[in-house]
Amino acid sequence: MSERCYKCFKPQNSCLCRFTKELDTNIKFVFLMHPKEAKRQRTGTGNLAHISLKDSEILVGLDFANHARLNELLNDSHYFPVLMYPGEDAWTAQKQGFKEEIAARTLLVLILDATWFCSRKMIEHNPFLLKLPRVSFSGTYRSIFTFKHEPRPEYISTIECCYYFIKEMQTAGLCNKAVDPEPLMTVFKEMIKLQLTAENERILGIRPNSHNYDAKYNKIREIPDFS
Secondary structure (H helix, E strand, O other): OOOEOOOOOOEHHHOOHHHOOOEOOOEEEEEEEOHHHHHOOOOOOHHHHHHHEOOOEEEEOOOOOOOHHHHHHHOOOOEEEEEEOOOOOOEOOOOOOHHHHHOOOEEEEEEEEOOHHHHHHHHHHOHHHHHOOEEOOOOOOOOOOOOOOOOOOOOOOHHHHHHHHHHHHHHOOOOOOOOOOHHHHHHHHHHHHHHHHHHHHHHOOOOOOOOOOHHHOOOOOOOOOOO
């Protein structure tokens, strides 16, 4: 087995770290990662977002009610904690008063890093999260994650959430406008191309099947150039 990068969890010969760039957005992102997602970090986008976003953190668990680090962050008066979750009362970049509500505090954004099914389970185990102010998008986006299919077209990956949120917060003056968030999408696109290439090689017999579900993938996929 080839050695893996300790940051992106990819084999050294296909390490994605060279496509990342640390971004100082003045927003603190905290990824609440479901244990199942943690086991498959090699294909998840939460870890790639964490690598790219300065001062971000990953907290793994299912029940966070008594999680020491999360409670420490939520009770820190320097932060204005919000949950990225849709809702009629969710703050967006276009809602009046959001900047005034945050005032001099740093925006602390909690993102559930899990499948949509597991995200619902996390909310069921952590109803206190829904008592936090929510944030969502003012725009509508579609995922470029062609390797997998979400239940609904507007569901986007964790790294895409960060990318679009940063861009929207920049328009509202709530994020460092000098920061170019494009590296988030760059590494995401490279991850997609890497996964599709690997799947095609398994179909062609160039590399062995490593998962028991590979049998359902038997059609060669086109590798997008994202130009």
